[in-house]
Amino acid sequence: MLIGEVARRSGVSTRMLRHYDSLGLVRPTGRTVGGYREYSEADIRRIFHVEGLRSLGLSLRQIGDALADPDFPPAVLVGDLIRRTEDRLKREQELLERLRAIDSSAPGGWQDVLRVVELLHGLDSPHAARRQQAVLAPAEDGPVPADVLAKAVLAESDANVAGALRWALARAGGDAVASLAAGLRSPDAGIRRRAIRAIAELPGDEAASALVGALGDPDPAVRRPAALAAGNRGESAAVPILAGMVVEGTNDVEAAEVLSSLATDHGCADQVMSAFATELANTADPAVRIRLTQALAELPPPLAHDTLRQLTRDEDPAVARVAAALVAGR
Structure with a gap:
């Protein structure tokens, strides 16, 4: 089969076929009387082998080495190709993200584009x-x-x-x-x-x-700041977590202030008092009960007065003394 016919059937240009010949990668086994290249079926199969390996990213030199040695181990070479391809994809992904960032900024001119590029x-x-x-x-x-x-x-x-x-x-x-x-x-x-x-x-x-x-x-380090921020916006769903923060002693002063705001300004008084009552009923730890007592003192006097008065008679003397001092101060 002559070179023109091979090019039509294989999709490989005549220029590339001549290049393969000059490299010794695919040499036609025959010549016509007029000196034209004549490819055998084995030559054409080799062309397809070359094109198949090229599609994997192998260089022509690597392809020649692989086809010349039937015992050539592919694993190392394929592994190297995988790593290089991954690196290239990473670079392409980074480029895509940069282009999207520039596009999302709706640049009015090249100065805007350059400003975003400089930021990136x-x-x-x-x-x-x-x-x-x-x-x-x-x-x-x-x-x-x-x-x-x-x-x-x-x-x-x-x-x-x-x-x-x-x-x-x-x-x-x-x-x-x-x-x-x-x-x-x-x-x-x-x-x-x-x-x-x-x-x-x-x-x-x-x-x-x-x-x-x-x-x-x-993760408590996510839900606690979420509760503080949500509570400051009047979101009553934050109440249980805020009360739990008082119990745990984690940002308990800030949590008590947010609970006070929810009770006073956002119509959540019943929910806040219910949360305090539940936590007091569930713990006998004096340190926790003292924190809850101090947090109750942050609430408006009419709202927490009865509960604080009850805590002045708490079984734990330390809790009772703190509650009594807070009641006297109010």
């Missing part, structure tokens, strides 16, 4: 100071894309940089909650903690809904 480069820096500078530098030029900042917040481990990112995110507006809410579904508790801290600083109903959803998180 800065956020990729291994130095925390450089990342923080990248976040704060564009402030005078206007907000930066919210989804870019949200993704950076979820990945940032440095407290100062994370604070700057949350500040910029609250300033940026846009649909930041959706990007952060995705972080709340992460199996990594650290990412969920960063997400809830950022959401707590964002306004709006979507942020409030995300905070309430995080109240059921298995």
Whole structure:
């Protein structure tokens, strides 16, 4: 079969077939009387072998080595190809994310594009100071894309940089909650903690809904700040967790203040008092009962007065003394 026919049937150009011949990769076994290349069936099979290996990413030199040695071990070479392909895909994914970030910023001109590119480069820096500078530098030029900042917040481990990112995110507006809410579904508790801290600083109903959803998180370091933030927004679903924080002694003063606000300003007085009553009934630990007594004192006097008076007769003298002092002070 002549070279033109081989090219039509194989899909390999005549130029590439001549190149294979010059490299010794696929040499036609025959020549016509006129000196034209003539390929046998074995030659054509070899062409398809070459093309098949090329489709895996092998170089022509690697293909020649593999076809020349029937005992050539493929495992090492294939493993190397896998690693290189994974690296390439990672780079391509990073490029895709950069392009999407630029597109989401709706640039009005190339200056806007360059500003986002500069931000992305800065956020990729291994130095925390450089990342923080990248976040704060564009402030005078206007907000930066919210989804870019949200993704950076979820990945940032440095407290100062994370604070700057949350500040910029609250300033940026846009649909930041959706990007952060995705972080709340992460199996990594650290990412969920960063997400809830950022959401707590964002306004709006979507942020409030995300905070309430995080109240059921298995990690207390996620659900506690979610409860504080949700309680400050008047979400009564936070009451049980806030009462539990008083019992545990974790941010108990802050939790008591939020419970007081819920009882006073958000119509949750009955629910708050019920939570206190349940916790008092379930513990005999004097330290816990003292914390609950002190938290009750944060509530409006008419609401907690009767319960505090009862605690002045508590079986534990220390609890009774604290309750008596609080009642006298009120």
